[in-house]
Each structure stands twice: as C-alpha cells, then as structure tokens.
Amino acid sequence: MRYNQLGNTGLYVSSICLGTMTFGGQGLWKMVGNLEQPSATKLIGRALEAGVNFLDTADVYSEGRSEQMVGQAFKDLGLKRSDIVLATKCYGRVGRGVNDIGASRGHILDAVERSLERLKTNYIDLYQIHANDPITPVEETMSALDDLVRRGLVRYAAVSNWQAWKIVKANEFARHRGLARLETLQAYYSIAGRDLEREIAPMLADQKMGLLVWSPLAGGLLSGKFSAGSTGPEGARRTQFDFPPVDKDRAFRCIAAMREVAAAHAVSVARVALAWVLAKPFVTSVIIGAKTEEQLNDNLAAGELELTQDEITRLDDVSTLPAEYPGWMLARQSSERVPGPR
Numbered sequence: 001m002r003y004n005q006l007g008n009t010g011l012y013v014s015s016i017c018l019g020t021m022t023f024g025g026q027g028l029w030k031m032v033g034n035l036e037q038p039s040a041t042k043l044i045g046r047a048l049e050a051g052v053n054f055l056d057t058a059d060v061y062s063e064g065r066s067e068q069m070v071g072q073a074f075k076d077l078g079l080k081r082s083d084i085v086l087a088t089k090c091y092g093r094v095g096r097g098v099n100d101i102g103a104s105r106g107h108i109l110d111a112v113e114r115s116l117e118r119l120k121t122n123y124i125d126l127y128q129i130h131a132n133d134p135i136t137p138v139e140e141t142m143s144a145l146d147d148l149v150r151r152g153l154v155r156y157a158a159v160s161n162w163q164a165w166k167i168v169k170a171n172e173f174a175r176h177r178g179l180a181r182l183e184t185l186q187a188y189y190s191i192a193g194r195d196l197e198r199e200i201a202p203m204l205a206d207q208k209m210g211l212l213v214w215s216p217l218a219g220g221l222l223s224g225k226f227s228a229g230s231t232g233p234e235g236a237r238r239t240q241f242d243f244p245p246v247d248k249d250r251a252f253r254c255i256a257a258m259r260e261v262a263a264a265h266a267v268s269v270a271r272v273a274l275a276w277v278l279a280k281p282f283v284t285s286v287i288i289g290a291k292t293e294e295q296l297n298d299n300l301a302a303g304e305l306e307l308t309q310d311e312i313t314r315l316d317d318v319s320t321l322p323a324e325y326p327g328w329m330l331a332r333q334s335s336e337r338v339p340g341p342r
C-alpha cells in the first residue's frame with residue numbers, strides 16, 4: 001500500500017480509502033447497499049489487513065447507521081483509534097427542522113456532536129462539509145470549522161463538491177484570520193468523468209490541497225459488468241440508480257479500451273479503472289465502494305496494478321474531454337510560457 005500526505009499536513013493516508021456508503025441499507029440508501037454489522041466489520045477488517053488506514057463515511061449515509069456501524073466495527077475489531085484516519089461529513093438533511101441541513105455554524109456544531117456519538121470516538125480526523133451551501137456565508141462556515149479544530153473535536157477541515165473559486169475564497173479568509181484551512185476536496189472523478197481536470201486540479205495544486213476521489217467506478221458502471229445496450233446485472237446499483245451522470249457513449253468507449261488492457265494483465269476492468277485514477281499525480285486517495293468481500297479484494301488489488309505508460313496514454317486519449325473555453329485559449333496563449341530556463 002502507498003501512503004500519501006493528506007493535503008499540506010503531516011498526516012499520511014493510504015492511497016486507497018474505504019467508503020462506507022454500502023453500510024446500513026436505511027431509507028433511500030438501500031439502493032446503494034444494505035450490509036449489516038457482521039459483513040461491514042469484516043470488510044473493514046479486510047481493508048485494514050491490506051494496509052488501508054483511511055475510512056470515509058457521512059452523517060446522512062443510511063440515516064446515521066453507516067457512522068454507527070463504523071464505530072461498532074472499531075470496537076468489534078479492537079482497533080487503536082490512532083491507527084485509523086477517520087473522515088466523515090455534515091451538510092445533508094438529518095431532520096425535519098428548517099435548520100437540520102446546511103453549513104451554518106449552528107448545524108455544524110450540532111452535527112459534529114451527533115457524529116462523534118455515533119462513531120463512538122472523541123475526535124474526527126477529517127471533517128468535510130458535504131456540499132456547497134449557497135446561503136451560509138463561507139466566513140461563517142470556516143470559523144465554525146476552526147472552532148471544532150481548536151476544541152480538538154476535529155483535526156482537519158475539508159469540503160466535498162465545492163467549486164474551485166469558493167475553496168480559494170475560503171482558504172484566503174482562513175489565511176488572513178489565522179484559522180484552520182481546507183486541506184482536502186472530496187470530488188467525483190473517474191475515467192468517464194474527468195471534468196475536474198479543467199479548474200479543480202490546478203486549483204488544488206496551487207492551494208497544496210489533496211484530492212479524495214468518490215465514485216471512481218462511476219457507481220459500478222466502469223467495473224466491466226455493463227455493456228452498451230444492456231441494462232446490466234440484476235441487483236447492481238447502477239441498474240436502478242443512474243448516478244453519477246455520465247456520457248454513456250464516452251463511458252463505453254473507455255470500457256472497451258479498458259477491457260483490452262485488463263485482458264493483457266489478466267485482471268478485472270474494475271481494477272484497470274481504479275489503477276488509472278490511482279496513477280494521477282493530483283489524487284491523494286481513491287475512495288472505493290464494495291458490497292461484497294470479493295469486490296473489495298478486487299478493488300484493493302488495484303493498488304498493485306502498474307499500468308504501462310503506453311496503456312495510460314491510450315486510456316487518457318480515449319477519455320479526453322472535449323476542449324472547452326477558456327481551456328483552448330489558455331493552451332494557445334501560454335505555449336511560449338513554459339516554466340524553466342530561457
């Protein structure tokens with residue numbers, strides 16, 4: 001297992017993080033997975049055995065059950081808290097009240113207490129605001145996160161699904177005030193969805209922030225079990241929940257190319273899709289999802305799959321995004337401005 005620095009911190013996390021969205025099967029989350037405690041504990045144990053030290057959950061997953069099950073698994077496995085880097089999130093609706101949602105000071109302070117209880121721990125390593133709140137001023141959110149860090153409830157602050165401009169605005173505010181800054185962004189990225197390479201990846205490099213990738217298989221679509229024109233295997237999440245949105249023509253072109261690479265290495269298409277993401281230098285950790293131990297083992301093994309430069313180039317070419325303004329103009333106008341000696 002490779003370990004990468006988490007953003008601009010002294011903490012190292014495994015390049016594969018275990019996602020726990022398949023735990024619990026509560027409410028609408030049943031569509032994603034419905035693992036019960038014994039299976040969830042087994043998956044966590046197996047991931048740790050393979051060198052994973054990083055787990056991701058959220059207060060909304062299975063209406064709190066995912067967090068509860070992660071906390072219980074820690075107890076069942078007798079884990080030392082400091083051996084795990086634990087990430088969770090707040091923002092999504094957790095009650096009927098008008099303030100039971102969002103990134104306001106009040107909701108963040110309430111949500112963190114409830115997460116700590118469910119997780120049976122007294123601190124969270126990485127606390128992520130799950131989504132962009134168009135209402136709460138970013139200054140309010142950042143100062144609430146800083147309070148949690150100062151109180152020792154949270155070690156590092158982070159966000160998920162935020163725009164590049166808003167992250168820079170948040171970090172500039174934190175820098176001027178000497179507050180905790182955002183260390184990572186959790187965002188969707190896969191061979192079939194490379195949109196964040198346009199604005200977000202350069203922003204992360206500028207901010208010395210880490211990228212945690214969610215849905216690297218586009219919800220299972222890129223695992224190799226789907227073919228163009230077919231609905232996919234019964235029970236697979238993607239057959240009933242078409243998320244994240246993907247340009248299907250491009251995705252199936254990628255899958256066709258990945259099938260050839262997979263055959264050359266005698267591995268699954270899922271492993272190739274994950275290895276391609278893992279090979280990107282701006283990726284800190286890839287959050288894998290699994291409903292079975294077999295899927296988990298397959299995905300963990302992606303960490304050992306070395307794609308050749310030719311294979312990466314081929315997969316890059318087949319998945320290239322169409323040129324978009326200002327990207328095509330930036331490329332034209334900066335051709336003579338390459339860093340290095342003159």
Ligand SMILES: NC(=O)c1ccc[n+]([C@@H]2O[C@H](COP(=O)([O-])OP(=O)(O)OC[C@H]3O[C@@H](n4cnc5c(N)ncnc54)[C@H](OP(=O)(O)O)[C@@H]3O)[C@@H](O)[C@H]2O)c1
Pocket residue numbers: 018019020021022032033056057130160161186187213214215216217218219220221223225235236237238268270271287288289290291294295296298299
């Ligand atoms: N921040 C956010 O907004 C956000 C959003 C989504 C997810 N996340 C995080 O990211 C994690 C991973 O997301 P995800 O579950 O969508 O990831 P994903 O890797 O895109 O999809 C995982 C699903 O694909 C299928 N699968 C996985 N490995 C497979 C294999 N080797 N062979 C065949 N099928 C396989 C399984 O579903 P089926 O068997 O049903 O096909 C599995 O549940 C979550 O647990 C969560 O922690 C965050």
